[in-house]
Amino acid sequence: DGGITQSPKYLFRKEGQNVTLSCEQNLNHDAMYWYRQDPGQGLRLIYYSQIVNDFQKGDIAEGYSVSREKKESFPLTVTSAQKNPTAFYLCASSKWTADSDYGYTFGSGTRLTVV
Amino acid sequence: KQEVTQIPAALSVPEGENLVLNCSFTDSAIYNLQWFRQDPGKGLTSLLLIQSSQREQTSGRLNASLDKSSGRSTLYIAASQPGDSATYLCAASSNDYKLSFGAGTTVTVRA
Numbered sequence: 001d002g003g004i005t006q007s008p009k010y011l012f013r014k015e016g017q018n019v020t021l022s023c024e025q026n027l028n029h030d031a032m033y034w035y036r037q038d039p040g041q042g043l044r045l046i047y048y049s050q051i052v053n054d055f056q057k058g059d060i061a062e063g064y065s066v067s068r069e070k071k072e073s074f075p076l077t078v079t080s081a082q083k084n085p086t087a088f089y090l091c092a093s094s095k096w097t098a099d100s101d102y103g104y105t106f107g108s109g110t111r112l113t114v115v
Numbered sequence: 116k117q118e119v120t121q122i123p124a125a126l127s128v129p130e131g132e133n134l135v136l137n138c139s140f141t142d143s144a145i146y147n148l149q150w151f152r153q154d155p156g157k158g159l160t161s162l163l164l165i166q167s168s169q170r171e172q173t174s175g176r177l178n179a180s181l182d183k184s185s186g187r188s189t190l191y192i193a194a195s196q197p198g199d200s201a202t203y204l205c206a207a208s209s210n211d212y213k214l215s216f217g218a219g220t221t222v223t224v225r226a
Contacts, residue, residue, distance in 0.1 A: 006158075033214075042119065042204070042216035058213070090158055092214075103149055104206070104214060106159040 002027045006091050006107035012115045013078065013085060021076045021110045023091035029105070030095060032074035036060060037088040037109075046089075049074055078112060086114050117142045119207055121217035129225050134192040136220045138205035143183045146208040150179050150190050153202045153219070162203075163190070195224045 004025045013019045025032065031050050035043040045058030049068040063082025068074055074093075078085045089110045095102040118141040128134060138148070147166045151159040163172045165181040165188065172179050176193040192199055202221045206214040 035216075040218060042218045043206075043214075044216075045213060048213065088156075092159075102147075103161055103164045104159075105161065106151070108158040109156075111156070 004091055004093055004105055004107035006089075006110050008110060009108070011110055011112045013112060014115060016080045018077055018079050019112065021078070021089055021091075021112070023074045023076065023107060024072055025074075025091075025093045025105075026072060027093055027105060028071075029093035030071070031093060032068070033092040033094075033104070034058075034064070034066065034074070034076045035090045035092065037090060043090065046076065085112055087112060117145075117207055117209055117215040119205060119215050119217040121203075121205060121220050123220060124218065125221045125223075127223040127225060128195055130195060130197060132195055132224075134190075134195050134199070134222060134224075136190040136192075136203050136205075136222070138188040138190070138217055140186045140188075140207045140215070142207075142209070143186050144210065145183065146210050148179075148181055148188050149206045149208065149214070150177075150188075151204045151206065153204060155202075159204065195222075197224045197226045200224050 007022045033048040034046040037043050044060050047066040049055035065077045091107040092104045094104045120139045122137050149164045150162045163179040165172045178191045181188045202219040204219045206216045
């Protein structure tokens with residue numbers, strides 16, 4: 001079945017450490033996204049990518065970095081510069097088309113905790 | 116910037132009652148609007164997508180309406196069941212393909 005795989009499901013980060021969250025999709029979608037979810041708040045966009053080797057900052061990109069070397073993969077690195085990284089991280093993908101009938105598909109998420 | 120609001124934040128109903136979830140958005144120039152379901156600790160599952168040219172979409176017991184002029188969408192769930200207990204999120208898509216999310220409505224259906 002086509003879908004999005006995020007790993008790991010749970011991740012613990014020590015102060016000053018960089019960690020990388022994995023996101024892989026086999027839907028042949030062009031666009032991929034990273035969102036952060038905090039309790040009581042809507043999802044906030046961190047980074048997105050429309051095509052390979054190109055990506056754009058979202059609303060809360062500070063302290064995060066991404067790469068898009070393959071169409072299927074869009075890893076997110078949470079750097080030590082991110083002061084409050086504890087959150088639930090969701091990866092999504094969609095077609096990149098002028099048609100408005102595209103939808104987003106989400107992964108199952110990674111819960112990151114600072115210890 | 117698109118702002119999306121969902122009211123109420125939480126809702127508790129007895130089994131069998133119909134559910135009405137509201138979503139409002141500030142910029143009517145949306146591309147489409149999508150409703151998602153999220154179970155605790157899980158990712159988002161897409162329920163319905165309404166294109167900007169459509170007024171509603173239906174899937175089983177679920178029906179979603181869209182009124183762009185008033186900046187509103189409503190999700191109706193008929194004959195609720197305990198398995199419908201979850202958080203429901205709406206998201207409006209702009210012409211740059213980015214989604215703006217509401218904070219969600221947490222639904223509890225009591226058996």
